Amino acid sequence: MFKELRDLLNEKNKTNSNLLLGVAIFAPIIVLMFIKFFIALFQIPLEFDSLVYHLPIVTEWLQTGSIMNIYYNAFAGPLAYYPSNFDLFYLWSMLPINNDFFINLINFPLFLLLTLTIYCISINFGISKKVSLFISAFPLYMPVFLQQAGTIFVDIYFILTFSLSIYFLQEVAKNTVEKSNSIMFGLALGLFMGTKYLGLPYGIIPLAIFILIHLFRKNKSYYALASGLFSVFLTGSFFYIRNWINSGNPIFPVEINLFGHTLFQGYPNISDKIYGSSLLSNISEISVIKEFASAFWTMTDLPGFLVLISVIISFIFISISLVKKRISKPDLIIATLLLVGSIGYLLFYIKSPYSYSDLIYNVRYAMPFLILGSLNIGFLVTKIKRLRVAFYIFSTFAFIHSLYYLFIIP
Template sequence: MTAGSFVVAFALLAVSSAAVLATGLVLQRRICLAAGWDDALVLITVLCLAEATVLCMVVSLWSGLTSWAVSAGSLLVFVVVVGLTRRQPAEQERPENALQVPAPSDRPDDESAGSEPLPWSRPLAVVAVVLSALSALVGLRTPPLELDTLAYHLPTVVTWIENASLWATVYPGVEDLINWSFTSYYPGNGEIPCLWLMLPFRSDLLVNLVNLPFVAMSSVALRALLCRLSVRPSVANLLAWSLFFLPYNFDRLLNTGYIEPCWLFLLLAAMRYLAGLLVSEPGASSRVGLGLSLGLLLGAKSSAIFFVAVLLAAGIGRLRRERGAFIVAAGLGLLGVPWYLKTYLMTGNPIFPLRVTVGSHVVLPGYWDAAPSTVLAAFKSSKVWLTQLDSYWRALGLTGVIVLVGLLAGPLALSLPPVRRKLSLDRVGGLFLLFPWVFAILFLATPLGALYGYFTFRHALPAVAACLVSVGLVLDRWAAARPTGEVVAQAGIVHCIAAHSSGGHLALLEFVGLIALAWVAFKVWEKAGTARLVVGVVLIACPVVWKLVKYRERTRYDVYLAAYHKGYIHKAARWLETEAADGAVACAGFPDSYFLAGQYLHRKVLYVNINAGRDWLYHQYPNGDYRREPDYACWLGNLRASGVRYLVTAYYGLSGFPIEHHWASTHPADFEPILVEDRCRLFRLRVGPGARSDPLGSSGP
């Protein structure tokens, strides 16, 4: 990437992001003029995510998904929104918190909503900035390394970029790993933030930064939810910091392409607006926020269906009596349903690959059963999590004690009348005490989430956040005059911060320098305001990111070769990057074919069917057996028809080399070996006057 192209890409990203943010600010002020800073941030973030998602959907259908089209579309939306709202007065909505929070004289401590809740909030903010800066520096100078990110999160985004459409399908790319062949059928809202950062650069330069704002905003959403439930600001801040400083956030979520941080933020935002709907007369912010957050949540991942159903069941009584029912339905239909409609049009089943049966009759065809007996069997089989308690301790640290209290609070409050009277909980408070158990059961009923311990603990984060909400209710109502619970929470935060310092990513001098930089930033913010601080950060960030980009270009494949065993496919990727011109690559045998696309996605990577079903996807094969009836002539014709120039075959796990490797090795007239390694082969597809371009057409088996 040249300096000029980098500046253009950076400018396009800045323009589109600024336009979306400005639109969110305008809409937030029109929807709810009077709001606390946490509520305002949550609503603005939800509005921005909704606009970015709809914008990408519309641009994909209208003109093709390009960075120029997205930037122009975001500016057009901003102009239209400003024009439509210019003469309309903002809704003078009273802050919803004011309806329930007792007067300062009635509070157990002498606080009010506007006072400084914790004297050590600013030191914690400095620590948060330093840890975030450390994580961002590591993320900018190293390429994505996490397995799931490389296996299907980034390949999905790359497919969208290469085809200039959100509706492009991802072909199965690995043998004997059935789950990773279902990427084409999953909802895609969770991948939009990665797409937003990758589209201008056509590269993963900024992808490692995608989850940092969502980890922070999840904490802000948790604080807004607790304050909406009339929890004291000191307790709300304490638990918000506890969520932010979880060791798992910095160890497993940041610097990855996981969608769980975004998904957790949307879930907490939806819970906050659900609380606003149930506690008092809902304003426009609760109705609009609930509809948008539930729609985004539904379209983020398939398992969100169950969480959306739980939240709708909790608020259905109030929604039926309010105008909000239509707004919620519109949000679900606009932001969530299109992904399921796409899957339905492809497979005849909106929740494919799940299979729904009634008795012996198959209602929705698929490959995984969703019957109650199957869920119960999965719940029983996931008892293995009992042997992995050390993983949960690593993920939560001392905060795990607080989470355990939140998990036990619901059963104790509902089963013991003295506890219930002491807590003085109303119906809404009791409902939120039940959410930890509901979310925990949903986690345990998914073997993929519960069986793999620390690696998939991210699926348990909704239950963890719900436990923190439960703890907030207990601390606020029972332990108001006893600081014991808050002291434990403070100790948990300190323990989590100490856990981060063991990584040793940067030298002590750099660490001290970042602390000084954070202190200067706070001083500038106090004197100059937010706008000037943001402009200064952007001006400084551009050359810093450029230097890190050049460093990353030089070391990218060295990092991969050091991180992944003996390199496998990465040696072929480095050869293609340095020696080969553009040309499509077919890959077989190794799941992480993402590397072969090149640093700037200038090379198309394909899985080419080995039978007569050239363009067939998983659901089009009987029993999903897309490797059935292999035929060399069909495969060669598919390669030539797809414009493939190179073939990479790799040894993977117990499968060994795939059949494509045997075919290419035994047909030297069609394939020229270029790179021969113990576990990786690179071939060039020969072209000649007698080459067969399409022996069997595209008819299926």
């Protein structure tokens, strides 16, 4: 996976300039991370999610000695039925000393892995090394990402496993016969889908592309395809199977209906509450659009604005390319996938439960859109060289602007 990083460091002529650029881009974030690390080291978990169900779930496992047991109380309701892959890390961090002392620190190494993964994805897309450095820093300069450092929110792990699945999907596209890439893709996607219920709809796009790659490439390997699908099941299915055993519904507490018939019974009245809590269900009002714009700006700042603008530019770029045929077919496919993926995950976000009822808090559901949108920016800038100077200027300004917010409200 880190061949791309070795290539960056081994490049004789540009190594110094690239390293200096990397230091300039990431140094402010590293300073913020150190501050957050020492705060987290001496602070108990305080977030609502951690107190309501993450820590109680892990405590239940510790007390009973089984992850089959489901924590339940009147305040949390059926939240402990949610997929809990990342909660296993909390459990493992608490087992040696039966204490949550290290639990706030788990997210810090995940930020490093996320940054490296985005850089590698960028290189695989043919994005230049300099632009890739900027793109891999984009999420770190968005408050919605960085504010999770020193907390026990699961979203950084969620988006890391999503990004890893994209990287290994690229490797599968390069070599469909090599089964190790398919297995790694499946393991990453399974971890992603087993961390949140949102992983089920969000995982449809990479899973569908994975299957299509194997079915329509000349060099087919059904063994590699089967290995990848089994790997998804291996790391992503446990909590759904546990729910099925305990409640008769794999995605309890959500009720599942088909053609007016109830297939799986859910928690009383929760389905109505869920379906009415999304942005899509409420966005017909101008006031809601204003609320959304304000919340999105607060949690993503200028980098998020650039991501939104890139969707429009990408649509224009692809339309012109189809007419004038100025780019190669592989590049056109990549541009189209990035555009469709960005729009798809934006739609998933506004359709997500609680994306409106907890508006600013749940901008985190837009993380896959923000990652793909950032990659989309990098690809556009690489292919449209006239945009590069503007990209460097606006990105630098966006980072500086975001830093003000991140230091004021760390």
